[in-house]
Amino acid sequence: xxxxxxxxxxxxxxNVRYVVFGSILLAGATGVxxxxxxxxxxxxxxxxxxxxxxxxxxxxxxxxxSKEPYVLLxxxxxxxxxxxxxxxxxxxxxxxxEDAAIGIVLSVFFGAGILLLTTIQSxxxxxxxxLDKFLFGQTASLMKRDILILGGLAFFLCVVCFLAxxxxxxxxxxxxxxxxxxxxxxxxxxxxxxxxVAAIAIGLxxxxxxxxxxxxxxxxxxxxxxxxxxxxxxxxSGLIGAFSGVAGSFISSLAPRMPTGPWMVVxxxxxxxxxxxxxxxxxxxxxxFRHTQTRTTIAAENILSTMYRYAEPNGxxxxxxxxxxxxxxxSLTSVGALTVLRSLKRQGLVSETRGxxxxxxxxxxxxxxxxxxxxxWELYLTEQLNIPPHRVHRSADEVxxxxxxxQEDQLVSLLDSPLRDPHEREIPQRKDE
Amino acid sequence: MSTTFWILLTACLTGIACxxxxxxxxxxxxxxxxxxxxxxxxxxIVVGYLLTGVRDPFIMLAGALGVGIITAWLTGIVHxxxxxxxxxxxxxxxxxxxxxxxxLVSAYTGQVDLDADCVLYGEIxxxxxxxxxxxxxxxxxxxxWMLGGIVAMNVIFIVMFYKQLKICAFDPELASSLGIPTGxxxxxxxxxxxxxxVAAFESVGAILVVAMLAVPAATAYLLTRHLWFMLILSAVxxxxxxxxxxxxxxxxxxxxxxxxxxAAGILFLLAILFSPHHGIAVLWARRLLHNR
Numbered sequence: 001x002x003x004x005x006x007x008x009x010x011x012x013x014x015n016v017r018y019v020v021f022g023s024i025l026l027a028g029a030t031g032v033x034x035x036x037x038x039x040x041x042x043x044x045x046x047x048x049x050x051x052x053x054x055x056x057x058x059x060x061x062x063x064x065x066s067k068e069p070y071v072l073l074x075x076x077x078x079x080x081x082x083x084x085x086x087x088x089x090x091x092x093x094x095x096x097x098e099d100a101a102i103g104i105v106l107s108v109f110f111g112a113g114i115l116l117l118t119t120i121q122s123x124x125x126x127x128x129x130x131l132d133k134f135l136f137g138q139t140a141s142l143m144k145r146d147i148l149i150l151g152g153l154a155f156f157l158c159v160v161c162f163l164a165x166x167x168x169x170x171x172x173x174x175x176x177x178x179x180x181x182x183x184x185x186x187x188x189x190x191x192x193x194x195x196x197v198a199a200i201a202i203g204l205x206x207x208x209x210x211x212x213x214x215x216x217x218x219x220x221x222x223x224x225x226x227x228x229x230x231x232x233x234x235x236x237s238g239l240i241g242a243f244s245g246v247a248g249s250f251i252s253s254l255a256p257r258m259p260t261g262p263w264m265v266v267x268x269x270x271x272x273x274x275x276x277x278x279x280x281x282x283x284x285x286x287x288x289f290r291h292t293q294t295r296t297t298i299a300a301e302n303i304l305s306t307m308y309r310y311a312e313p314n315g316x317x318x319x320x321x322x323x324x325x326x327x328x329x330x331s332l333t334s335v336g337a338l339t340v341l342r343s344l345k346r347q348g349l350v351s352e353t354r355g356x357x358x359x360x361x362x363x364x365x366x367x368x369x370x371x372x373x374x375x376x377w378e379l380y381l382t383e384q385l386n387i388p389p390h391r392v393h394r395s396a397d398e399v400x401x402x403x404x405x406x407q408e409d410q411l412v413s414l415l416d417s418p419l420r421d422p423h424e425r426e427i428p429q430r431k432d433e
Numbered sequence: 434m435s436t437t438f439w440i441l442l443t444a445c446l447t448g449i450a451c452x453x454x455x456x457x458x459x460x461x462x463x464x465x466x467x468x469x470x471x472x473x474x475x476x477x478i479v480v481g482y483l484l485t486g487v488r489d490p491f492i493m494l495a496g497a498l499g500v501g502i503i504t505a506w507l508t509g510i511v512h513x514x515x516x517x518x519x520x521x522x523x524x525x526x527x528x529x530x531x532x533x534x535x536x537l538v539s540a541y542t543g544q545v546d547l548d549a550d551c552v553l554y555g556e557i558x559x560x561x562x563x564x565x566x567x568x569x570x571x572x573x574x575x576x577x578w579m580l581g582g583i584v585a586m587n588v589i590f591i592v593m594f595y596k597q598l599k600i601c602a603f604d605p606e607l608a609s610s611l612g613i614p615t616g617x618x619x620x621x622x623x624x625x626x627x628x629x630x631v632a633a634f635e636s637v638g639a640i641l642v643v644a645m646l647a648v649p650a651a652t653a654y655l656l657t658r659h660l661w662f663m664l665i666l667s668a669v670x671x672x673x674x675x676x677x678x679x680x681x682x683x684x685x686x687x688x689x690x691x692x693x694x695x696a697a698g699i700l701f702l703l704a705i706l707f708s709p710h711h712g713i714a715v716l717w718a719r720r721l722l723h724n725r
Contacts, residue, residue: 038521041518041520041521042520043518043520043521043524044465044520044521044523044524046524047468047524090705093705093711093713094655094711094713095654096459096651096654096655097459099462099463099464099520100459100462100464100647100650100651100654102464102465103464103465103467103468103643103646103647103648104644104647104648104651104701106468106643107468107641107643107644107647107694108644108648108694108697110641110644110691110694111641111644111690111691111692111693111694111695111697111698112691112694112695113691114641114687114688114690114694115687115688115691115692115694115695116687117688117691118686118687118688118691119685119686122686122687210472210528210531211528211531211532211535213524213528214524214528214529214532216524217521217524217525217528218525218528220521221511221515221517221522225515255540257539257540258536258539258540259535259536261532261535262531262532262533262535262536262539263536265529265531265532266529266532266533269525269528269529269532272525276511276514276515282515284514
């Protein structure tokens with residue numbers, strides 16, 4: 001195993017070298033173009049295009065009798081394009097919706113491809129063996145010539161993308177604006193579609209018709225998790241595609257019967273899954289962390305205001321409040337309440353004594369802040385929105401955590417610096433430091 | 434009875450099983466979900482086979498059904514957690530599952546009596562090879578029995594819940610305000626789709642199931658404005674595609690299932706051109722007469 005790994009990565013074997021460079025170029029290019037398809041929400045159209053290339057490959061072979069990569073590629077691009085047009089036509093000229101149009105084009109073109117493929121097979125030509133490789137890809141059998149042609153095309157696609165980057169960017173995000181500043185939107189769309197079709201046609205060589213959608217969608221979806229910047233997303237998506245190409249061909253070199261394409265797809269999906277979980281801005285863990293943090297803050301603020309309310313009627317801030325007292329008003333577990341109380345103690349907002357917990361000077365102040373916001377909001381709801389007083393408490397209980405200083409000032413001036421809330425309780429006044 | 438008869442019967446039953454379920458997919462804009470489920474069936478079948486070691490249709494059905502439901506569920510997760518649009522989430526999920534299926538098939542080539550090509554485009558021509566026997570009496574191909582069972586189940590399902598399915602298809606909001614559990618019906622529909630896909634999968638293959646689900650239903654959608662008629666029409670068109678496909682395949686000496694998809698596509702094209710309400714040719718002719 002170690003020996004095999006070493007041999008693979010030292011690139012001694014000429015065949016391995018072609019496969020590795022080929023997969024980096026091809027998967028990289030599809031990753032780059034996939035970004036545009038992804039952002040324009042046309043990912044599944046890519047799936048339809050991939051299936052629609054199959055009859056083109058067969059027709060090209062039938063009409064020329066050659067298996068030259070560029071002949072088959074041209075055939076694939078031609079019917080891929082036709083498939084895209086058909087989806088557009090069906091959408092425009094009939095009440096059939098986009099999803100059905102994609103499903104129809106995908107399956108009918110694929111059916112036509114299978115029909116032609118089996119016809120060629122039954123014609124008994126031994127040389128057709130290469131064609132059905134298009135179903136599942138043929139990375140391992142890529143030759144130097146194939147790599148030169150396909151790699152050259154992949155490179156060309158990336159260059160066009162780079163040159164027209166600004167225009168494509170507008171196409172993805174604001175077509176109306178692009179039109180208003182006089183860009184030839186129809187032409188640009190045609191160019192972009194052609195690039196995507198070409199990228200699909202070259203990606204086919206690696207993963208085949210059925211899994212092609214993954215090569216287009218998954219790198220872009222994974223890259224999207226990490227950044228909001230299109231340039232970075234395109235780079236990242238290309239890199240992810242290229243990495244999966246290397247990983248896929250490496251895994252398939254380890255075992256004799258392991259197919260490259262499916263392993264590329266599995267690698268991509270693993271990267272995508274990791275991105276979903278780990279990405280710093282949108283990742284699941286980040287969101288989980290933020291969620292927990294917000295919940296802890298709310299629980300802490302609720303505990304502070306509950307403790308304040310116990311002392312408020314008679315101003316006895318020296319009487320300790322027990323956990324059970326708190327739980328009477330707040331739906332927390334006693335363990336949860338204790339954890340929050342300890343963290344409040346660390347912040348110096350409460351202190352622990354024998355019979356329970358006490359608010360410190362600082363704690364009283366921040367509880368007053370909360371209560372002021374709570375009661376201002378109650379007053380606002382009753383006075384400005386005419387909501388009956390017995391129905392405002394719940395809303396205020398939620399909103400008190402989110403009111404900012406500015407909003408508080410606005411409420412104060414709107415309500416004329418009020419002193420009492422709708423339940424005739426005192427609104428704690430702000431003390432300037 | 435002759436092989437041709439059984440092949441034609443299988444083709445017709447596939448059309449009848451897929452058409453009406455396809456109608457609901459078309460109306461609820463879930464066609465690509467049908468596509469995703471039909472791909473995901475592969476790993477389900479392989480895992481079911483590897484775990485039990487027998488090629489029992491019921492185990493395959495259970496495995497495929499499980500993975501079909503996992504597909505719907507995973508797509509939801511990717512869509513919500515990743516804030517990825519629905520189409521792309523489907524694309525990510527079904528390609529992964531299909532890739533796993535292909536890897537399993539190639540890893541256990543010696544043991545699995547499945548061929549990846551065959552999974553893609555099936556082989557309806559061989560239906561008579563696998564027959565169903567009670568005692569020593571030959572009851573005909575197993576596929577016919579399975580498809581017949583699914584047709585019966587689909588008919589019962591649609592007749593029983595016709596009203597609910599109709600409201601869910603056209604106005605989900607009204608449905609939930611009337612107290613119809615739309616979520617339950619969504620998953621019921623997905624389950625019926627998965628079962629139909631598994632049954633049809635042996636005869637037409639994973640991807641061409643999509644043709645039988647989507648194309649006859651969309652053709653019927655163009656031809657009528659009544660749901661009950663659309664359901665019947667889609668079954669008839671599915672049947673017709675099967676018969677025409679057989680003819681085409683004989684003509685080109687090719688795979689029957691591929692030809693069935695092409696035949697369905699031709700019927701759809703005719704409907705786009707000549708449908709009484711929306712047909713391009715009909716509208717054009719009407720305009721011509723009007724201008725004269």
